[in-house]
Amino acid sequence: MQARDVETSFARNSPLSVQVEDDRTGLSLETLKRAFLDNLFYVQGKSPDIATAKDYYMALAYTVRDRMLHHWLSTGQTYRRTHARTAVYLSAEFLMGPYLGNNLINLGLYDLFEQAMEELGLNLKEIMDQEQEPGLGNGGLGRLAACYLDSMATLEIPSLGYGIRYEFGIFEQAFHDGWQVEKTDQWLRWGNPWEVRRPEWAVHVKIGGHTEGYTDHQGRYQVNWVPDKVVRGIPYDTPILGYQVNTANTLRLWRAESPESFDFDAFNRGDYYGAVNSKIISENISKVLYPNDDKLEGKQLRLEQEFFFVSCSLQDMIRLLMSEGLPLEQFPEKFTVQLNDTHPAVAIAELMRLLVDDHEMAWDLAWEITQKSFAYTNHTLLPEALERWPMYLFGSLLPRHLEIIFEINRIFLDQVRLKFGPDNERIARMSLIEETGGRYVRMANLACVGSHAINGVAELHTELLKETVLKDFYELFPEKFVNKTNGVTPRRWMVLSNPRLAKLIDQHIGTAWPTQLDQLSKLEAYVDDPAFRNEWREIKQANKRFLTARIERLTGIKVNPDSMFDVQIKRIHEYKRQQLNALHIITLYRRLKQNPDLEITPRTFIFAGKAAPGYFMAKLIIKLITAVGDIVNRDPVVRDRLKVVFIPNYNVTNSQPIYPASDLSEQISTAGFEASGTGNMKFALNGSLTIGTLDGANVEIREEVGAENFFLFGMTADEVTALKASGYQPWQYYEENAELKGVIDLISSGFFSGGDTETFKPLIDNLLQQDRFTVLADYQSYIDCQDHVGKVYQQDQENWLRMSILNAARMGKFSSDRAVREYCKEIWHVDPVSIELQEYSKMVAHIQEGAI
Structure with missing residues (x-):
């Protein structure tokens, strides 16, 4: 960045200069430059000679936000005036990614701002790189929520997202000797220019204590909840822009504070710690995303977090309802509330409490309102991932809610008996209270009973829900179950992150496809066009060269951009089977060691993803991958034919350049375990080919792109179930497969751990003795499929290119816009509301008159 150029423009565009357009709304180049410099001077308090790169980012962010506020305020006015029915998305995670670039894209001002910065001697991309990503999510769940907010705004659907403003988000990942090390994610250290604090809408949340019944x-009969403590929830609002429409919806995140930040009585008694203790305890609730819940203290904090944000949100919805002069009975007409997994499921009991206790509504009417208001999205087929809380813990923190859940359960189990008779085993399975091996509150059961709709997130996932973990509820409530296959927003995952490809598509099929993704099918007309294919190839190579430079900068590893980029980026988990990928790498490595002249397809294996801090086996898988990389990358026999890279700190920012550069997408989870996946969609949308199992949304992707354009391997979900039922013995696969045995023996020998035979012993023992996710059973099928992949890439590049184009062209189904339209039609029953921008002068006049 050239400070001298900025200083010259600063003098020429000083605040004392004659202004033609309003600095906060004008869109001419001169106005944008002047507005940027004004924000640098008046907001950041810096002149160009001392401004840092962070200052430039903040000044630009405020300049862009100014141009969003007109949309935001006009949207809010319209919703209030029309009493618009609103889709509410309750989620413990919102992995929004960086805002600046996305907002410029959605405003349609990216090129204009890029030119304005260039004329000031600055580089827009370098400024964008300064943004601290809000890491308010762990992976797919939070990223899906972000895509849906983007789509709701783009489709002009009135919506509100509610969550937690974690002070410290998902940890920053680093490596020490190949092991994952967690560092604090201080995303707020420089401030957040996109949010607006709303203390006037604060609410109070009770926690702990006891209940007192009275007449x-x-x-x-009424109940009074006497809490141990009260926490204050402060809302922070962020505008969520639609793509080139006037709609700007709201993401409202809650921060926990103490009602009294300082206890003067304690201070005057000399209890200096006690004077601020209440503040510290209260603020802990919104301190960190997903505290480690291995211990009781972590479980307690996590439950407090979940209750805190749903209580704040429901109280806020009631405030909004009443501010529009609507009666409480119209809550389900005003709001439709989607529970994004079980984290917000306690909202069912909390809405009942608010209606019955605080607003003295009759139980039956309150329950009717509650069931009409909520819908539940399930995101897992893993029984252990279905959230449940020890009853003693739940009762100690939420005593009134436990009473309410007992009453819901009593009425519900009577309904089960009427339907199925005295089936005690079924009743025990369906009860909201688990009583085997301890007593627990089952949050998925509560969500099923208290919601009017239950959906899975891929066709296979929804069918498996009906057949397995939610089978009893499907048999009781078949009408509640629907499928809503996930989708991703093409605005961030193509227009922003792959601008070269987006421009090529614009030139050939027009510019409507970012909101009508099925128009990508028009690309099929160019699949055999030599000029088009050549441009497609050059764009892929340019993206690979860009990623190559980034990899070297982040890891110090030099990779060959002409090699196949074989990519697996996702949360590290045993069922996602990064360990199977590692076994393939070692298989290729052993082949090269045995025959150094062997012809193989040069590959760069790229991994990224975080393991939960308390998940030992996932951390050990990371250690294995990095250890294999240390050996393979240094071995002269390999001669750059294999490279292994683990990109640290996987997040939205670091993933955006990976998807466009990928050749092969690894979607290799055990069939029947992945709910859907959304990374698989982002890869294919950017022209990457998939090697995968028939799991999650892979099934539908393969149906759409064509079986001939998808590399399939492995058992089906039914075959996995049958294998386990027959008594799966993984060690037999090890004994009967010489290549597999050689790979595992090489790991066991300590070859990848400096001679230490103990490091990877837990992983090897798990594979040979248990192998819950059938890694060894699928090994040979995976290796055979990978051998085929290598031959196609090496020997038939034209066919590979053709498949790449067809993958992108046939991904129209997997837009989050399609998913949101389906939610609106079948679950939410919410219609679009067009927003007309209010005249600025009239808005100011209304404000002065006290109308707003």
């Missing part, structure tokens, strides 16, 4: 003056 009111009308002779009705």
Whole structure:
């Protein structure tokens, strides 16, 4: 960045200069430059000679935000005036990614701002790189929520996202001797220019204590909750822009504070710690995303977090309802509330409490309102991932809610008995309270009972839900179950992250495809066009060269951009089977060691992903991958034919350049375990070919792109179930497969761990003795398929290129816009509301008149 150029423009565009357009709304180049410099001077308090790169980012962010506020305020006015029915998305995670680039794309101002910065001697991309990503999510769950917010705004659907403003988000990942090390994610260290604090809408949340029953003056039994502590929830609002429409919806995140930040009595008694203790305890609730819940303290904090944000959100919805003069009985007409997994499921009991206790509504009416208001999205087929809370813990933190859940359960189990008779085993399975091996509150069961709709996130996933983990509820409530296959927003995952390819597509099929993704099918007309294919190839290579430079900068590893980029980026988990990928790498390495002249397809294996801090086996898988990389990358026999890279700190920012550069997408989870996946969609949308099992949304992707354009291997979900039922013995696969045995023996020998035979022993023992995710059973099928992949890439590049184009062209189904339209039609029953921008002068006049 050239400070001298900025200083010259600063003098020429000083605040004292004659202004033609308003600095906060004008869009001419001169106005944009002047507005940027004004924000640098008046907001950041810096002149160009001392401004840092962070200052430039903040000044530009405020300049862009100014141009969003007109959309935001006009949207809010319209919703209030029309009493618009609103889709509410309750989620413990919102992995939004960096805002600046996305907002410029959605405003349609990216090129204009890029030119304005260039004329000031600055580089827009370098400024964008300064943004601290809000790491308010762990992976697919939070990223899906972000895509849906983008789509709801783009489709002009009135919506509100509610979550937690974690002070410290998902940890920053580093490596020490190949092991994952967690560092604090201080995303707020420089401030957040996109949010607006709303203390006037603060709410109070009770926690702990006990309940007291009494009879009111009308002779009705009532309950008073006497809490141990009260926490104050402060909303922070962020505008969520639609793509080239006037709509700007709101993401409202809650921060926990103490009602009193300082206890003067304690201070005056000399209890200096106690004077601020209440503040510290209260603020812990919104401190960190997903505290380690191996211990009781972590479980307690996580439950407090979940209850805190749903209580804040429901109280806020009631405030909004009443501010529009609508009666409480119209809550389900005003709001439709989607529970993004079980984390917000306690909202069912909390809405009942608010209606019955605080607003003295009759139980039956309150329950009717509650069931009409909520819908539940399930994201897992792993029984252990279905959230449940020890009853003693739940009761100690939420005593009134436990009473309410007991009453819901009593009424519900009577309904089960009427339907199925005295089936005690079924009743035990369906009860909201688990009583085997301890007593637990089952949050998935509560979500199923308290919602009017239950959906899975891929066709296979939804069918498996009906057949396995939610089978009893499907048999009782078949009408509740629907499928909503996930989708991703093409605005971020193509227009922003792959601008070269987006421009090529614009030139050939027009510019409507980012909101009508099925128009990508028009690309099929060019699949055999030599000029088009050549451009497609050059764009892929340019993306690979860009990623190559980034990899070297982040890891110090030099990779060959002409090699196949074989990529697996996702959360590290045994069922996602990064360990199977590692076994393939070692297989290729052993072949080269045995025959150094062997002809193989040069590959760069790229991994990225985080393991949960308390998940030992996932961390050990990371250690194995990095250890294999250390050996393979240094071995002269390999001669750059194999490279292994683990990109640290996987997040939205670091993933954006990976998808466009990928040749092969690894979607190799055990069939029947992945709910859907969204990374698989992003890869294919950017022209990457998939090697995968028939799991999650892979099934539908393969149907759409064509079986001939998808590399399939492995058992089906039914075959996995049958194998386990027959008594799966993984060690037999090890004994009967010489190549597999050689790979595992090489790991066991300590070859990748400096001679230490103990490091990877837990992983090897798990594979040979248990292998819950059938890695060894699928090994040979995977190796055979990978051998085929290598031959196609090496020997038939034209066919590979053709398949790449067809993958992108046939991904129209997997837009998050399609998913949101389906939610709106079948679950939410929400219609679009067009937003007309209010005249600025009229808005100011209304404000002055006290109308707003």
